[in-house]
Amino acid sequence: MATLLGEQKLDARVEFRGFGLQESDDSAVPVPFPDDFRWGVFLHQHVRRFDLFSAGHTHTASVTARVWDGVPDPGQEEWEEQAEIDYESVTGDVALWGSGRSEDLIRLGIPGLWRVRVRCVGRAEVERVTRDEGTxxxxxxYVIDFWPKAG
Incomplete structure (x- = not known):
């Protein structure tokens, strides 16, 4: 059973239905956010970066980032969307990007190859709220789990 090493709560300032997470050292990211953002793709992998397509146009999404020492139990919760990718960090710190770069960093603790699972709820509701009421x-x-990639 995997052990939770750290958990952070962050706000993602979503614009044009998107936000991204990337290596905190921007010079290590060949195509920084929002370049090459893929419209309609829930989770899109780039080199040292991944993007998320939100159901709402402009709003603040809640993000819980968790770092594990192994593969976490997926749990029994119902999710509207979920996907996994591989992610490489050269510093062990991940920056959150939306309408700009967040001051808070996700601290992985060590550089290396990671597996990332992203799950999301509230998509239908945020689509309705941002369409009918504004922000x-x-x-x-979102819950974003990081764990070291084996092999």
């Missing part, structure tokens, strides 16, 4: 705060919620 929303914390309606769309």
């Amino acid at each position: 929303a705060y914390g309606v769309e919620r």
Whole structure:
């Protein structure tokens, strides 16, 4: 059973339905966010970066980032979207990008190859709220799990 090493709560300032996470050293990212953002793709992998396509146009999404020492149990919760990718970090720190770079970093602890699982709820509701009422705060919620990639 995997052990949780750290958990952080972050706000993602979503614009044009997107936000991204990338290596904190921007010079190590060949194509920085938002370049080559893929419209309609829930989780899109780039070199030292990954992007998320939100169901709402402009809002603040809630992000819980968790770092594990092994593959975490997926749990029994129902998710509207979920996907996994591989991710490489050269510093062990990941920056969150939305309408700009967040001051908070996700601290992986060590550089290396990681597996990332992204899950999301609140998509239908944030689509409705941003369409009918304007902006929303914390309606769309993401859980992003990082663990060292074996092999």
